[in-house]
Amino acid sequence: MSAASAGSPAASAELRLDPLARLGRLVSGTGAIARVEVQKLRHDNLDIFTRSVQPLLWLFVFGTALQHARSLNGGTGDYRAYIAPGVMAQAALFVAIFYGLAVIWERDLGQLQRLLATPLPRLGIVLGKASGASVRAIVQAIVLFAVLAIARIEIHWSVFGVLGSLVLLAIGTAAFACLSMVLAAVVKTRERFMGIGQLVAMPLFFASSALYPLALLPVWLRAIARVNPLTYEVEGMRRMLLALPVGDAVWIDFAVSIAFLAVFAGLAARLYPRAIL
Amino acid sequence: MSSRPDTEPAVLVDDLVVRFGDVTAVAGVSFSVENGEVFGLLGPNGAGKTTTLRVLTTVLRPTAGRARVAGHDALAEGLHVRASIGYIPQAISVDAALTGRESLEFYARVNGVPRRERKARIADAIETMGLESIVDRLARTYSGGMLRRLEVATALLTRPRVLFLDEPTVGLDPTARRLVWEHLEMLRDEEGTALLVTTHIMEEAERHCERIAIMDLGRLAAQGSPQELKDEFGAASLDDVFAAATGHEIVEGGSFRDVRRQRRIARRLG
Numbered sequence: 371m372s373a374a375s376a377g378s379p380a381a382s383a384e385l386r387l388d389p390l391a392r393l394g395r396l397v398s399g400t401g402a403i404a405r406v407e408v409q410k411l412r413h414d415n416l417d418i419f420t421r422s423v424q425p426l427l428w429l430f431v432f433g434t435a436l437q438h439a440r441s442l443n444g445g446t447g448d449y450r451a452y453i454a455p456g457v458m459a460q461a462a463l464f465v466a467i468f469y470g471l472a473v474i475w476e477r478d479l480g481q482l483q484r485l486l487a488t489p490l491p492r493l494g495i496v497l498g499k500a501s502g503a504s505v506r507a508i509v510q511a512i513v514l515f516a517v518l519a520i521a522r523i524e525i526h527w528s529v530f531g532v533l534g535s536l537v538l539l540a541i542g543t544a545a546f547a548c549l550s551m552v553l554a555a556v557v558k559t560r561e562r563f564m565g566i567g568q569l570v571a572m573p574l575f576f577a578s579s580a581l582y583p584l585a586l587l588p589v590w591l592r593a594i595a596r597v598n599p600l601t602y603e604v605e606g607m608r609r610m611l612l613a614l615p616v617g618d619a620v621w622i623d624f625a626v627s628i629a630f631l632a633v634f635a636g637l638a639a640r641l642y643p644r645a646i647l
Numbered sequence: 648m649s650s651r652p653d654t655e656p657a658v659l660v661d662d663l664v665v666r667f668g669d670v671t672a673v674a675g676v677s678f679s680v681e682n683g684e685v686f687g688l689l690g691p692n693g694a695g696k697t698t699t700l701r702v703l704t705t706v707l708r709p710t711a712g713r714a715r716v717a718g719h720d721a722l723a724e725g726l727h728v729r730a731s732i733g734y735i736p737q738a739i740s741v742d743a744a745l746t747g748r749e750s751l752e753f754y755a756r757v758n759g760v761p762r763r764e765r766k767a768r769i770a771d772a773i774e775t776m777g778l779e780s781i782v783d784r785l786a787r788t789y790s791g792g793m794l795r796r797l798e799v800a801t802a803l804l805t806r807p808r809v810l811f812l813d814e815p816t817v818g819l820d821p822t823a824r825r826l827v828w829e830h831l832e833m834l835r836d837e838e839g840t841a842l843l844v845t846t847h848i849m850e851e852a853e854r855h856c857e858r859i860a861i862m863d864l865g866r867l868a869a870q871g872s873p874q875e876l877k878d879e880f881g882a883a884s885l886d887d888v889f890a891a892a893t894g895h896e897i898v899e900g901g902s903f904r905d906v907r908r909q910r911r912i913a914r915r916l917g
Contacts, residue, residue, distance in 0.1 A: 395759065399756075484735070486706045643706065
């Protein structure tokens with residue numbers, strides 16, 4: 371090697387343990403993982419577009435069929451516009467809830483063992499992976515926004531609305547990706563995980579306000595929807611995209627989504643090492 | 648290398664025990680690896696080699712005993728240990744969906760190689776492992792030997808004091824195997840990196856390792872240089888040493904998952 375090799379080993383010589391250095395490692399580690407997720411997406415981006423088909427079916431088939439059921443749209447004009455945020459969140463949910471599969475896959479290969487033996491904080495691994503799911507969700511949402519514009523489905527176009535809903539979508543998606551990593555660390559095999567993923571994703575979707583106002587649900591289901599993170603994600607996006615009275619409610623939607631992310635990310639970081647055993 | 652605290656061996660394992668429930672994977676193992684030494688941990692699948700490596704790489708907490716790596720306690724100073732080592736697990740650890748260069752950049756970032764040194768270190772590692780012609784291709788197009796060389800390159804970026812390799816040549820053909828070993832020995836000679844290698848191929852251990860510990864059923868059956876071991880047991884080959892030290896031939900053990908994993912790797916590399 372070159373003359374540079376005469377120097378001391380970079381990391382061990384100047385390994386600092388103060389909170390600032392730890393935070394720095396967390397941020398740069400999260401960034402490194404997220405960067406790789408984006409690079410992988412760049413090399414192979416077909417699935418983002420195939421995954422965009424299903425939300426379009428919900429929007430145009432389901433949405434058009436139920437266009438005339440007046441009570442479904444919560445008093446906004448076009449039912450398709452009403453479910454657009456729900457459909458975006460649903461598409462992201464299905465990406466996120468199966469993201470833990472990558473954990474199992476990477477365990478079967480050697481990537482996870484290898485990552486756990488680097489100075490990268492575990493929370494950084496989890497948050498980096500979760501950001502990967504968020505990036506996919508955002509790309510899918512942008513495709514859907516384009517379709518909404520082309521099909522002239524009337525949503526309230528504003529910079530705050532579009533950017534705000536993308537941020538909320540990213541937070542919610544990251545939270546579900548972390549939940550998925552928790553599940554993967556617990557069930558450990560691909561077969562069991564696929565079953566669990568379906569079991570979790572569909573009820574989350576239906577027990578939320580993605581397709582109908584909560585007021586239409588029976589009381590018990592409404593109670594479940596109230597503790598469902600997806601409800602807050604969808605409600606917040608809807609408030610910002612349909613120019614509903616925003617008020618304080620949208621901040622509650624953000625706060626609840628961030629809280630869910632914090633809890634699931636913390637849990638996932640704790641359980642992650644178990645995945646390799 | 649004067650800045651390194653060389654007073655301590657690269658690896659020091661003292662009466663290490665690892666239990667999973669009722670199963671004792673490692674049952675009181677002690678050995679040490681000197682700085683700049685090529686040390687082989689030998690034994691059949693299921694002997695406890697990988698479990699030992701997991702403790703040394705701080706991924707697994709031991710049930711009892713002490714493990715020190717590069718002058719730091721594996722349990723109490725895990726972060727320091729992780730910053731001083733390279734670890735290449737048996738299964739493939741670089742992402743097939745990335746190019747070689749992207750993997751190198753990733754591990755440089757993850758290991759905290761300072762931004763201004765990244766480019767030079769990556770160029771160094773590419774040169775050392777002879778990856779110039781393939782580094783910008785996706786790793787899924789690599790042969791098994793190329794993948795292993797890329798993995799070693801990613802582990803070199805931090806100039807680790809100890810490099811752990813779990814069955815580095817499993818699934819490789821003889822030519823690729825020789826090439827990987829050539830690069831590993833060059834690394835040891837030029838950088839003074841200690842290499843702790845697990846293998847179940849006796850002939851390979853005999854040729855490349857300066858010292859060997861034979862592991863069976865979670866215990867060390869014998870240790871010493873290949874020549875010492877052969878003299879001690881009056882054996883012509885390490886296979887015979889293994890049989891004499893453990894009382895049985897080297898048989899394939901290991902769980903279903905180990906076997907499945909190994910076959911999968913062999914298929915991917917082949």
